Amino acid sequence: MASLQQSLKQYFGYDSFRDGQEEIINQALLDRDLLIIMPTGGGKSLCFQLPALLKKGVAIIVSPLISLMQDQVTALQDNGINATFLNSTLDFKELRRREEDILNGKVKLLYLAPERLVSERFQEFLHTLISTVTISFFAIDEAHCISEWGHDFRQEYRQLRQLRFRFPSIPLMALTATATTRVQKDIISQLNLKNPGIHRFSFNRTNLYYEVQPRQKRTYQQIFNLIRRLDGSGIVYCFARKTTEDLASRLSQDGISALPYHGGLSDELRSKYQNSFIRDDVRVMVATLAFGMGINKPDVRFVIHYDLPRNIESYYQESGRAGRDGDHAKCILLYNPNDEYKIHYFIKQKENIQEQKIAYQQLEKVLEYAETNYCRRIVQLSYFGERFRGDCDGCDNCLNPKAVEDWTIEAQKFLSCVARVQEKFGIKHIIDILRESKSDKIYKYGHHLLSTYGIGKDKTAKEWEYLGKSLIYQGLLNQTNDSYKILKLNKESWEILRLKRQVKIAVANPTQTKIIEEYNPKALEIEILLQRLKKVRKKLADQENVAPYVIFGDSTLKIMAQMQPQTLKSLGKLSGVTEYKLNKYGYYFYEEIIYFLSEKTLPVALPNHTQIKTLQLYQQGLTITEIAQKRGLTVTTIITHLSELMELNQPIDIDKFVLPKKRETIINLLKKIGDQSPKIIREKLGDNYSYDEIKLVKAWHKRS
Incomplete structure (x- = not known):
């Protein structure tokens, strides 16, 4: 039997698993119930797709939207994987044809909406399926929809609780990208998961x-x-x-x-x-x-x-x-x-x-x-x-961090006040005490007699509120998770009160700290090739009537542009390229790479030092005016730099400076009258066209 890594490369073209995927797949292969909370982009779908291909029978995937299941099935089929869906978009004849394929063992992944899965008519089909090719497991995608505490509760998902009672021996896998602790418990309860393996990943999307x-x-x-x-x-x-x-x-x-x-x-x-x-x-x-x-x-x-x-x-x-x-x-x-x-x-x-x-x-x-x-x-x-x-x-x-100030003394005042009211009140009441409020509530509880009453008059209510929230953000103070929002001291709070910990607070007046990357000619070459590979992909996608990412993802195209493989065999070794896709699409991308290398796309003349500085600032997203201010130069000089950079085939997007309609008009005129001066061109176009726009389009037209 092939290893999991070999299967991963064979079916999906990847060389290694992302964090946590391999452990989840191993547990799925052992028929364990699973709850997977994995952020978007973490590789959630692979956690049920690969086990489905390796286990006997057909895996049934519950998906809430027709468009979602159709997209996933299209992507799987374009990888040579036998997947299908049954939904209301199919006519009776096509529905029957697909059901026959499923019963004949020609399908490994079946996508369904929850209401179809639990319908009485389809239950008969499922029992027939179990007695023929078997069901490997049920995977409930977007499982947060089953919980009333979730952000996207759907009543039809509640019916999925029937699965455990109707098919007690078939494993259940619940997957979602977002679920609070309360929602996680509700998913387990609603689906009646048996001793599930719980895999909860960080919600931090670092990209x-x-x-x-x-x-x-x-x-x-x-x-x-x-x-x-x-x-x-x-x-x-x-x-x-x-x-x-x-x-x-x-x-x-x-x-x-x-x-x-x-x-x-x-x-x-x-x-x-x-x-x-x-x-x-x-x-x-x-x-x-x-x-x-x-x-x-x-x-x-x-x-x-x-x-x-x-x-x-x-x-x-x-x-x-x-x-x-x-x-x-x-x-x-x-x-x-x-x-x-x-x-x-x-x-x-x-x-x-x-x-x-x-x-x-x-x-x-x-x-x-x-x-x-x-x-x-x-x-x-x-x-x-x-x-x-x-x-x-x-x-x-x-x-762009704010200035940081030491607010330890203020924090001690605030926390001391929390302690003196016996941790029974929220931020607003603490602020009222510190600022010597004369409210009825203060006198009702006798808080005007506290030693902390009025010791914070030197700060505004907004400043004290900001401090209180900052302490909570930093984990230096707790707050109850109910409508009362009561403040509670924790271990860190007492360390502050005992002078064992300082409190630093970020305040306004940001100091801009932009990082300027070194100019890299090789990176430029990679970017130019990447754009050409994307054009090849778009053309193939239109021919196949699929989304471009179905052909190859951006990450795979970037690897192609970086590695620039010069044989089909080496192209097939890249991450994201399966043997199926290599045979179907590989030649088109290989041909473009070889053609690109033979052209020697990069110009002999490279940008000079001052042009590179402008290019770096442009790549950070600054406008022409901002670049001019940053460099202490005139806008006209920056326009000249950008024009020269375009003529040197640098990756400057003309659409960021000149509207496409204007650009087309200028180019059409250039084709008629040739390379004339901006003054002559402007006389023919009129005052709606600036000299800067004309200068930039002329440079872009020469390059293209």
Whole structure:
């Protein structure tokens, strides 16, 4: 029998497992019930796909959305794996044909919606299946949907509790990317998992960069500028349907291909728009939360939130649709404090008082995330019960750290007050005591007689609140996880009170600390080849009528561009290339690599020192004006540098500086009149075209 590593390479083209995958697969092969909480991009699907191929019988995978199961089946089939789905999109004849294939042992993975799996008619089919080819296991994907405490509860998932009673001997595997401790317990209870192997991984997505920007009055211009500076595909989440329509329309008019997506569109139109996005026919999807769990696109490079999300779990899920392939991606939240009141309105519409309390607590955590001066991952991960030290090197606060001050004395005052009220009150009451409040509550409990009463008048209420939250973020003070939010001292709190620990607090006035990478000609060559390989992939994907990532993922193309294999055999050894895909697609990529190497794409002339400095700043996403300010040069000089860099075949994206419609008009004129001076060109085009735009397009046209 082949080893697990050999099977991994044979079926999926990978040379090694990701953290935790091998142990999970071994337990699955031993027929153990499993609960797997693995973040998006961690390789969750492989944990049930590989065991399904190695075990006898057919594995049944429960998936909540038709689009999700269809995408996964397409990707498996393109790897030469026998997988199929049964859902409402199939006519009677096709449904029967697929059922016959399943009963004849031609299928290893069967994807179903939960309601079909538990239907009485399908139960008969399952019993026939068990008596013929057998069922290897049931895998419940997106298992958080079974819990009322989950962020995406679905009533039809509750019916899955029948599986254990109807098929007691068949193992169950539950998988989800997000689940609090409460949801995990509920999943185990609802599915009646027997002594399950619980595999809970860190929720920290290290490849994602998190940033919060104040939402500007000219929000459209802010988003437009962001998208022009970002690379690849992206999602912009908006609260209102009208906003998605307006924003998508304006982006399209300004040369950025975008489509809206919301619940008010027909199913047909939503499906059409989603496919356009997944297949890279459109770059940006502007969407409400209706654009959710079924988005199986691994190479989303950015997610922008136009509005404040309602809770951390939703934000984690929505922003987590970026970078599912493991490559770097950006998650940017545009924050306006007034959004809080908009969400208050919707919370008040809830009839259940307990639900209102929970919603307010969740909103409070989101506000902490948006307003904190500390590592944003501290707030985000604490929601899932995970303590994180900070210094993540992957959020705006860590990359541009605030000044740090010693607030040990203030912390002692605060914690001493918590102790003196016998750890029975929350932050607001502690602040009222410190600031000598005359409220009835203070006198009712006699807290005006405490030694800490009035010792904090030198600080504002906001400063004390920030200190209290900072102590909680850093694990130096506990807070009960209920509606009362009572403060509790812990071991670290007492160390502070006994002068055995200092307290450092991040304050405003950030000092910008951008890192400039060394210019690397080899990296440039790799980037140029990568873009060419992506064009080959897109062409093949269109021919096959599949999403580009189904052919090869970005990570595999990057390895091709780096290694530049010069034989089909060496191409087949790369991670992500199976024998099946090598035979089906390998020659096209091999041919492009050989052609690229024979062209000697890199120019003989390389950029000089001052051009390289401009290129480095451009690669960090700075605008022309910002580069000029950073370098102490004029905008005209930076335009000249960028023009020269384009002529030297450097990776400068002309669309970030000139709208595509304008670019096409300038090029069409150049083709007619030849290489004339910018002055002559501008006279023919008119005042709507600047000399800078003409200069940049001329350089780009020479290069292309």
